[in-house]
Amino acid sequence: MSTPENTLRAQIEKLVPLSDADWDLLLPHLELRMVKKNTLFAEEGKMGKEVGMILEGCMRHYYTRDGEERSTYFYFENALVGPYLSCITGQPSQISIDALADTQLIVFPYKRLAELFDANKTWERFGRKLAEWALIGVEERMVGLLTLSPEERYNQLLAGNKQKIIERIPQHLIANYLGITPVSLSRIRNRITKK
Amino acid sequence: MSTPENTLRAQIEKLVPLSDADWDLLLPHLELRMVKKNTLFAEEGKMGKEVGMILEGCMRHYYTRDGEERSTYFYFENALVGPYLSCITGQPSQISIDALADTQLIVFPYKRLAELFDANKTWERFGRKLAEWALIGVEERMVGLLTLSPEERYNQLLAGNKQKIIERIPQHLIANYLGITPVSLSRIRNRITKK
DNA sequence: CCGTTTTCTTGTCTTTTGTTATCGTTTTGA
DNA sequence: TCAAAACGATAACAAAAGACAAGAAAACGG
Numbered sequence: 001m002s003t004p005e006n007t008l009r010a011q012i013e014k015l016v017p018l019s020d021a022d023w024d025l026l027l028p029h030l031e032l033r034m035v036k037k038n039t040l041f042a043e044e045g046k047m048g049k050e051v052g053m054i055l056e057g058c059m060r061h062y063y064t065r066d067g068e069e070r071s072t073y074f075y076f077e078n079a080l081v082g083p084y085l086s087c088i089t090g091q092p093s094q095i096s097i098d099a100l101a102d103t104q105l106i107v108f109p110y111k112r113l114a115e116l117f118d119a120n121k122t123w124e125r126f127g128r129k130l131a132e133w134a135l136i137g138v139e140e141r142m143v144g145l146l147t148l149s150p151e152e153r154y155n156q157l158l159a160g161n162k163q164k165i166i167e168r169i170p171q172h173l174i175a176n177y178l179g180i181t182p183v184s185l186s187r188i189r190n191r192i193t194k195k
Numbered sequence: 196m197s198t199p200e201n202t203l204r205a206q207i208e209k210l211v212p213l214s215d216a217d218w219d220l221l222l223p224h225l226e227l228r229m230v231k232k233n234t235l236f237a238e239e240g241k242m243g244k245e246v247g248m249i250l251e252g253c254m255r256h257y258y259t260r261d262g263e264e265r266s267t268y269f270y271f272e273n274a275l276v277g278p279y280l281s282c283i284t285g286q287p288s289q290i291s292i293d294a295l296a297d298t299q300l301i302v303f304p305y306k307r308l309a310e311l312f313d314a315n316k317t318w319e320r321f322g323r324k325l326a327e328w329a330l331i332g333v334e335e336r337m338v339g340l341l342t343l344s345p346e347e348r349y350n351q352l353l354a355g356n357k358q359k360i361i362e363r364i365p366q367h368l369i370a371n372y373l374g375i376t377p378v379s380l381s382r383i384r385n386r387i388t389k390k
Numbered sequence: 391c392c393g394t395t396t397t398c399t400t401g402t403c404t405t406t407t408g409t410t411a412t413c414g415t416t417t418t419g420a
Numbered sequence: 421t422c423a424a425a426a427c428g429a430t431a432a433c434a435a436a437a438g439a440c441a442a443g444a445a446a447a448c449g450g
Contacts, residue, residue, distance in 0.1 A: 063338060063341075063342060065342045070338075070341060072337075072338065072341060085330075085331060085334060088330075088331075089331065117320070117323070124316060124320055124323060125319055125323075127323040128312070128326055131326035131329075132283045132326045134326075134330050135280075135283075135326055135329050135333060136280060136283075138330060138333045138334055139280060139333055141337055142267075142336055142337040142340065143258060143265075145337065145374065146267060147265050150436090150437085170396090170398095171397075172396095180438090181437075181438060181439085182397085182399095183398090183438075183439085183440095184437060184438075185398095186400080187400085187436095187437090189398095190400085344406090365426090365427070365428090366428065367428080376407075376408060376409085377428075378407085378409080378410095380428095381429055381430075382406095382407085382429095382430090384428095384429090385429080385430085
């Protein structure tokens, strides 16, 4: 049955297959949560405590530098989301996560996941796979920043598996994501449509 | 005793403490290797098979784009080095690694590590910690590229725990690492010394 | 539904970065 | 040891991006 819980389980099982017994170790700790548009799910300076998966809506992951927000990731339905680095380092979060639209989540305490890492080899493997998967994503992102021009990065966004970003995220936040100003992005779009 | 093997063990134990029994599972698979200056340790297009730790020397991790080499990481003594992403994805490597000086390594097959992940909870945890540690590093790097100017990135290199890069890496490769041209880096250095 | 706010575009000007080329200096390898 | 290659600084010019401002368009909230 396609309950929110089962959707989460399916996402987890993309990394590691779980027995029902494994799953039952996490299941009681799940909680449904609504995060209203423009409110925070995680906040800079606070300890990361919870992670979750988006059932409906979308969220933004951002740093604050010189009082300016720098958006670094966007999350949509079925994405795992949370102050992951804070959770694994045990340091206060350097980032905030807010909702760009009313967002329905299924969340659980990272602490519970850490307990499962200790208790259970399958969950420990999930922890490895999760980190590896995240690493692959960031590395790809970093290489894009290092080797592609802003225009190429935008085209890559159009071509790749990230159209959701184009479709659902305001342009000035996309500019942010690409490491350029909104004005520059507008000009890039102008250039492209003329081709 | 400070053998090469023990140095590697110490590096691994920075992430996860090992019992002697755990260690003995990897020990027989270690191999000393010399990689001569300007020769490859890993090559784009090939499957990643081995990872290792530098005993002496230094290495460079780079992508090739439009026939140009884009250096992304540098490794020195005690650093773990290898085509890690290729190893974990099972895809051909997108990067090459070469030696910038004659480099002495202690290497082992990633395949053996994967066997240990399957066989042993401690090693599985090491796999998680390793990926998490790598993730933290790349994320920091990515945020720098996204939120700092080239000059700020260079200053960060000077100030941070990366002086080795300044000291031991040719400037045009550092420029590469910062995502700028050698000429730009030369200007930045000129500007800084005048302050 | 209307007024306000946010978002996007466009123009001008300035700054930064890239490109290309030149010139010492250093390093390298035969 | 010596010629060739690599490296770094610098200059002149071109291209790209940023800053700032004004105005149109779209979204939002009461």
